[in-house]
Amino acid sequence: MIKNFRDSWLRDFFLEDIQSKKIPAIIRSRIFRKLQLLDDATCGADLISPPSNHFEKLSGQLKGKYSIRVNNRWRIVFIWNDERGEADEIYLDNHTYK
Structure with missing residues (x-):
């Protein structure tokens, strides 16, 4: 479940x-x-x-965050709480974290 978006424009796009x-x-x-x-x-x-999500736990400066792949360039990055099944601080990233 989506709890919160980091960027209002992404929230507006989705909701x-x-x-x-x-x-x-x-x-x-x-x-x-x-x-x-x-x-x-x-x-x-x-x-x-599906496997194309490439759901992964991130490391380095994004430690504690997760991502799923949109395509080779774009990712959706978020904080995942598995106990609550919640995604928080969701944002779109052009893969600058690599």
């Missing part, structure tokens, strides 16, 4: 269907599907499938 120039048009539908999957998740195992 209000408000388009943002910050989201490339070519991946909008894919981002929306990934956010739906994240909202429906009740445990980390729900994010493992």
Whole structure:
């Protein structure tokens, strides 16, 4: 379940269907599907499938955060609470954390 978005434009995109120039048009539908999957998740195992999510625990300066892949360039990054099944501080990243 989605608890909170870091960026209001991403929240508006998902909840209000408000388009943002910050989201490339070519991946909008894919981002929306990934956010739906994240909202429906009740445990980390729900994010493992499909394998294309590449659900992973991040390290380094993003220690404590997780990500799922949108495509080779874009990721959705978030804090995951497996006990509550909640994703918090969700944001879209162009893979700058690598």
